[in-house]
Amino acid sequence: MTTVSLDTIAGEDGVFSIIAMDQRNTLRRMFAAVGKDATPEALRAAKVDVAGALTPAASGILLDPTIGVPSVLDAGALDEGCGLLVAAEPESRGNYNGEPRASRLPEQDAAWVRDLGGHAVKFLVQLRPGRPHLTGQPDLAEEVLDVVRAVVEDCRAAGVPSVVENLIYQLPGEEPLTPSQREDLIVEAARKLDEIGPDLLKLEYPGSAKGCRRIASTVRGPWAVLSAGVAFAEFQDVLRISCDEGGASGFIAGRAIWKEAVGLEGQERQEFLDTVARPRLDDCLAAVSGRARPWREARR
Numbered sequence: 001m002t003t004v005s006l007d008t009i010a011g012e013d014g015v016f017s018i019i020a021m022d023q024r025n026t027l028r029r030m031f032a033a034v035g036k037d038a039t040p041e042a043l044r045a046a047k048v049d050v051a052g053a054l055t056p057a058a059s060g061i062l063l064d065p066t067i068g069v070p071s072v073l074d075a076g077a078l079d080e081g082c083g084l085l086v087a088a089e090p091e092s093r094g095n096y097n098g099e100p101r102a103s104r105l106p107e108q109d110a111a112w113v114r115d116l117g118g119h120a121v122k123f124l125v126q127l128r129p130g131r132p133h134l135t136g137q138p139d140l141a142e143e144v145l146d147v148v149r150a151v152v153e154d155c156r157a158a159g160v161p162s163v164v165e166n167l168i169y170q171l172p173g174e175e176p177l178t179p180s181q182r183e184d185l186i187v188e189a190a191r192k193l194d195e196i197g198p199d200l201l202k203l204e205y206p207g208s209a210k211g212c213r214r215i216a217s218t219v220r221g222p223w224a225v226l227s228a229g230v231a232f233a234e235f236q237d238v239l240r241i242s243c244d245e246g247g248a249s250g251f252i253a254g255r256a257i258w259k260e261a262v263g264l265e266g267q268e269r270q271e272f273l274d275t276v277a278r279p280r281l282d283d284c285l286a287a288v289s290g291r292a293r294p295w296r297e298a299r300r
Contacts, residue, residue, distance in 0.1 A: 006161050006199055006222070006295050008119035009060035009083035014294030016200070016224045016250030017285055018060040021050050021068055022087040022122070023254065027262070030255075034263035044071040045265075050258050051075075053273035055082035057281050062087065062122055062252060065108070069116050085163060086118035088151070089125070096137075098172040100126040102144040104151060110158035120161040122202070123151045127166050129188040145192060152198050164193055165202035165226065165252075183211040187218055194219045200295070202226050202252050205238045212246030222295035227253035232280055236287050243291035250292045257281055 010016050023030075027046065031038035044067055051072045055061050060083035063069045069086060072078050088108045094101040102125050113121045127144040148164055155162035168185040170177055177185070186206040193201060201223040206212060215223065225242040227235050235256040242248035258277045261269050 006120070009085055009161070009163075010250070010295055011059040013292075014249070014296050015288055015292040016060065016252065016295070017058050017281070017288070018062055018083075018085065018224065018250070018252040019050065019054050019058045019257065019281070020062045020226070020252050020254030021047050021258070022062045022064040022085075024064050024067065024091055030259065030262045036263065040067070043067050046262060046269075047071050048075045048077045049269055049273060050261060050277070052077035053270070053278060054258070054281055055079040057278065057285065058082050059250075060085055060119070060252075062254075064091070065113075065116055066091065069118070073117055083119040084117060085120045085122045086113040086116055087124065088113055088121045089123050096140060099128075099131075099140055100169060101138070101140060102126070102147040104147050110155045110160040110162075114158065114160055118160075120163050120199075121151065121155050122163040122165060123148070124165045124167070125193075126169050127189045127192065128169055128171065129185055129192060131171065145196065148193060148196050148198065152196055155199070161199040163200045163202055163252075164196075164198040166190070166193055167204060179207050183207050183214070187211060187214045190215055190223070191218045194221055197221065200224060200249075204228060205242060206246075209241050209245040212242055212244075212248075216245065216247040220298065222249040222293070222298040224248060224250045224252045227251070227256035229255040229259065232256050236283060239284060239287040240291060243288050243293070247293045247298075248288075249295040249298070250288055251284060253284060257284070 028038040047068045056079040062085040064087045110121050125144045131141045133139045152162050166189050183206045186204050203223050225248050257280045
């Protein structure tokens, strides 16, 4: 099996500038928040419009397999120089007493992603390091690691890059996490996932330059920072610090760049994408230029 490298979703400089448009339930909530009906047609149009406007400047785009991939490919909206990541985690994820629970659909494997036209598998998990494990209850943290191991092994066998995304979470009944606690959890989760050996980690910003330096000293493989819907101006600082201090190899960003497009239609949406979203993407590219570590320079 010929291995497909991360070059398929990176720029010529080995840096990731990936647009995230794999949202499904989140996108439906965004439509509802602006008083719009999230009809299948509206969801498809949003994904096609964003892809058409932004993929000419991006190294990759992340799409969901049910709405995004078929809509964008059928419309011819994916620029030929832009790689395609496909979200392979189940759309509906289980929970245990209010905590997210990791699972994998065997049929949504690396070969399935490749058959869809994808260049890489993206898999979202929610690992909470140090979560108490009581006798007789499932070990949710270990479940996450087991699922990630299966994803990584499957991708290696199929020659398809694995991109693992982690989001930490607050335990039921727990006090809101302090910035220090969030940093500790993000760094420790990154360490545990990196040990499994995914080709790329998609990580939350740990909140500070110090947190980024901790990631740099902990994570051996390449990582890209996600936007998590933060304000665009704030994301520019996140990008610079993540690259300068954390050795990040770029970004996988969505709502920070295109979120206002959801409330628009037709020519208004196209104008926003051309005059606001595209310049935002260009600013992100400028923010990581000369700062981001090419992915091949990662220590793994």
